[in-house]
Amino acid sequence: MFKLVSSMFKTAPVSVIPVTREVVQKRSSLCSKLQHIYKAQIGLLSNALPRETVDRIPLLKYYTAFGQQYLDQLSELENGELEKTEFSEERFLALINKQLDSKVLELESINQRITPSDLRLLDENYSKQIDAFFSHFHTNRIAASFELKEYIYPEPLLQVHDAKSVVDQAVKTTSQMLTLNDYPVPKFKQVSAVDGDLSVYCIAPHVVHIMFELFKNATLPSITHGKPILISIYGEEADPSTIVFKIKDNGGGMPPSMVKKIWQFHYTTTQDNERDPIHGFGMGLPLCKVFAEFNDGSLTLVNEEGDGVTVYLKLPRGVRK
CATH class of the missing domain: 3.30.565.10 (Histidine kinase-like ATPase, C-terminal domain)
Known part of the structure; x- marks a missing residue:
C-alpha cells in the first residue's frame, strides 16, 4: 500500500531556473501555505491529546514523535534565505523535495514499529478525540504533500x-x-x-x-x-x-x-x-x-x-x- 501511495509523490527532475520576481512570489506563496499547515500539525502533535493518553498508548507516541520533524521543516522555511535571489531555485527545489520525501515515508516509518500490543491498546482506548487526532494529522500531511507537488510540477494536480x-x-x-x-x-x-x-x-x-x-x-x-x-x-x-x-x-x-x-x-x-x-x-x-x-x-x-x-x-x- 505504501509503495502505491509513494508512487503518487515522485519527485520531478530539477532543471536550471533563474530566480525571477515571479519565481520568488511563487516560492513565497508556497512557504506561507506550508508554514500554516506545519504550525497546525505542530499544534496538533503537541496539544491535541492529553499527555496521559499519549503515554498510555505507544502508537500515539509514534505520531507525536513527528513534532520535531515538523519544527525542523518549519525552521527551514522561516530562515529568511528563501526569498533572496542568491538562494537558487535548484537549492529550493532540493529542500522541498526533501520535505516531500519525509511526508511519503511517515506512514511507512510508523507501521514498521507497530506491534500487536500497540494495536490492541489503541483499539481498547479508541475515542472520538483520538479519531479526530488521526484525521487531522493525515489531512495536514496530505495538504502539505499537495502544496509541495503543486509547486514542483507544471500541470495542476x-x-x-x-x-x-x-x-x-x-x-x-x-x-x-x-x-x-x-x-x-x-x-x-x-x-x-x-x-x-x-x-x-x-x-x-x-x-x-x-x-x-x-x-x-x-x-x-x-x-x-x-x-x-x-x-x-x-x-x-x-x-x-x-x-x-x-x-x-x-x-x-x-x-x-x-x-x-x-x-x-x-x-x-x-x-x-x-x-x-x-x-x-x-x-x-x-x-x-x-x-x-x-x-x-x-x-x-x-x-x-x-x-x-x-x-x-x-x-x-x-x-x-
Whole structure:
C-alpha cells in the first residue's frame, strides 16, 4: 500500500531556473501555505491529546514523535534565505523535495514499529478525540504533500478527468498490485451509465488510491462467492454537481462487530504474521475517507449481511471548458 501511495509523490527532475520576481512570489506563496499547515500539525502533535493518553498508548507516541520533524521543516522555511535571489531555485527545489520525501515515508516509518500490543491498546482506548487526532494529522500531511507537488510540477494536480478513465486506471493499478503480491485478481464488471457527462474534478492519484483500497477489500469476498465486483458511475439525482462511483462486491457482507470499527484508524482483523505490503495496517478505509474529503467528496458504506458491501464514493462533477 505504501509503495502505491509513494508512487503518487515522485519527485520531478530539477532543471536550471533563474530566480525571477515571479519565481520568488511563487516560492513565497508556497512557504506561507506550508508554514500554516506545519504550525497546525505542530499544534496538533503537541496539544491535541492529553499527555496521559499519549503515554498510555505507544502508537500515539509514534505520531507525536513527528513534532520535531515538523519544527525542523518549519525552521527551514522561516530562515529568511528563501526569498533572496542568491538562494537558487535548484537549492529550493532540493529542500522541498526533501520535505516531500519525509511526508511519503511517515506512514511507512510508523507501521514498521507497530506491534500487536500497540494495536490492541489503541483499539481498547479508541475515542472520538483520538479519531479526530488521526484525521487531522493525515489531512495536514496530505495538504502539505499537495502544496509541495503543486509547486514542483507544471500541470495542476486538481483537474477535470473522465470518470470512466479514472476507474479504468484504478482497475489496472489494482490488478498489477495484486499480481505483484501473489493475490488472485477478481473480475470487474462496469455497469453502463445513462448520464453522458461523467467527468469529475479531483486529484486523480488520490481517487485511484481510494478505488484500489475498495477493490482490494472486495477481492477475496468476490472471488469466494464467484461474483464480479460491480462498478457503476452516475450523476447524483438529488445533486447535479456530484458524480457517484458505486462499488458492490456481492461477497456476503461483514458481521456487525466489524462494521462498527471499519472507519477506525489502525483497526485490522489481519494477524501480525499475515501482514504484507498491501494488507494488515488498518489504514485503508479511514485514509480513503480523508482522501475523499480532501477532494471535496465523501465516502460511505452500506453493509448487507448475507449479500455484500456497497461503497459510494461521491466527487464534484467536472465542468469541461
